[in-house]
Amino acid sequence: MSSCCLNMPNMFPTLASEDFLSSRCIWVNGPVIVGAGPSGLAVGAGLKNQGVPFIILERANCIASLWQNRTYDRLKLHLPKQFCQLPNFPFPEDFPEYPTKYQFISYLESYAKHFDINPHFNETVQSANYDETFGLWRVKTIATGGPNPIGVEYICRWLVVATGENAEKVVPEFEGLQDFGDHVTHACDYKSGQSYSGERVLVVGCGNSGMEVSLDLCNHNANPSMVVRSSVHVLPREVLGKSTFELAVSMMKWLPLWLVDKILLILAHLILGNTEKYGLKKPCVGPLELKNTAGKTPVLDIGAFQKIRSGEIKIVPGIKKFSRGRVELVNGETPEIESVILATGYRSNVPSWLKENEFFSSEGVPKNPFPNGWKGKGGLYAVGFTRRGLSGASLDAISVAHDIAKSWKEETKQKKKSMAARHRRCISHF
Ligand SMILES: Cc1cc2nc3c(=O)[nH]c(=O)nc-3n(C[C@H](O)[C@H](O)[C@H](O)COP(=O)(O)OP(=O)(O)OC[C@H]3O[C@@H](n4cnc5c(N)ncnc54)[C@H](O)[C@@H]3O)c2cc1C
């Protein structure tokens, strides 16, 4: 076990440490962090800087598994690099404005190495319960790294939830989808359009994934039709060579949100023209307000819209049903397709393992809105659930690491004092 997993201290006297060892129960002298994505790593770095021991539990066999295992080859960050770096460790200077996913992964590897963060890989958290009597968290995992899966229970004072807003793929229930055949893939398993060359592909969903997958398919000589069942904001990634996101952030310092939204929509209209003409109906609420209220990210266009305008990406309405090798749309059309890519988004998995419903909603995100959604009761924390991408996760991580370090130091001082007092009493008995 790592050096931060200490034997049970006397503060939990009813159970002997031998019992813990035989039932694979481990006392953690510090927080347990669930998830080794950017959020978990950023909290770990903050704790290291303040001398607080911790462990990170990660279900995958690597850090940042979303980025390493569940994204396509051509993915680049869509916000400029200054909005995507984690605390206390900048991107290398030679990184481009929009790093590739490989550059981002190599940065995260260097980040973990720099702060000497060593997560427990292949260890999935199955449940976490708060023990009111002792004021402790019981975190149960299944570790699958060895020859046989083993169950482990960690006991700790602080629990940091860093499993992300994109922990599980969303696969909507479509009538007949199981009859369509084998050629159905979620965007998280899509790597490149190479294997789709010459095929007609139905891309379901028009968020950033749907748009970028459709563009990649075009670039590999496939023929995508993209389903737009409701509405979407499409903004150019850049306005006159300057990042639209950066522009929005600057404007937000001086102007109210509704006005920034209005300006963004006018700029988008000037640059892209009328997107509604091509079947991309706009939501009634502005792009930033929609992101804040419903978590729906506007599309930051990197070229898909041009392909929509040229007809290389066809826009089609919602799906009525699938059948063997066929799809029927809500307008009654039955376009010929060979494959389906579900770019239908992601969700949190917190409700499946965290036995708590005061701080987290049934959707698995903190109920309190930003900036008050990072701290719950009884040593519970959340990082990376504010729908503000990597910069939001970094802000949470700084607050969480600081808050835990403060109470860890107080408790450690307290424990040392009471141990010294006990030691003195023991000596006086002799
Ligand atoms: C395709 C794509 C592109 C994106 N691009 C950007 C961008 O350019 N800029 C930006 O700011 N944001 C972007 N995002 C948002 C993205 O959420 C963040 O970039 C970032 O990955 C969030 O980090 P995280 O650590 O909170 O979550 P994740 O990166 O999802 O990490 C969570 C980790 O927790 C692990 N985990 C989950 N459940 C368990 C469990 N029960 N037990 C143990 N481990 C568990 C997962 O395996 C994972 O490694 C993008 C998202 C996607 C899907």
Ligand SMILES: NC(=O)C1=CN([C@@H]2O[C@H](COP(=O)(O)OP(=O)(O)OC[C@H]3O[C@@H](n4cnc5c(N)ncnc54)[C@H](OP(=O)(O)O)[C@@H]3O)[C@@H](O)[C@H]2O)C=CC1
């Ligand atoms: N380059 C980058 O940095 C990229 C970043 N990302 C980020 O990853 C996150 C996830 O994005 P994404 O994967 O696009 O997911 P989103 O949740 O943003 O989009 C999901 C899409 O699927 C549609 N959808 C869901 N269910 C159905 C259904 N039953 N029938 C038809 N359509 C359906 C939604 O439509 P509706 O709106 O009607 O519900 C929506 O258009 C976002 O934050 C995004 O910004 C993603 C890709 C690239």
Ligand SMILES: O=C(O)C(=O)Cc1c[nH]c2ccccc12
């Ligand atoms: O890519 C994402 O999912 C993000 O959350 C990044 C992001 C945070 N705030 C935004 C506002 C507009 C577009 C993207 C983002």
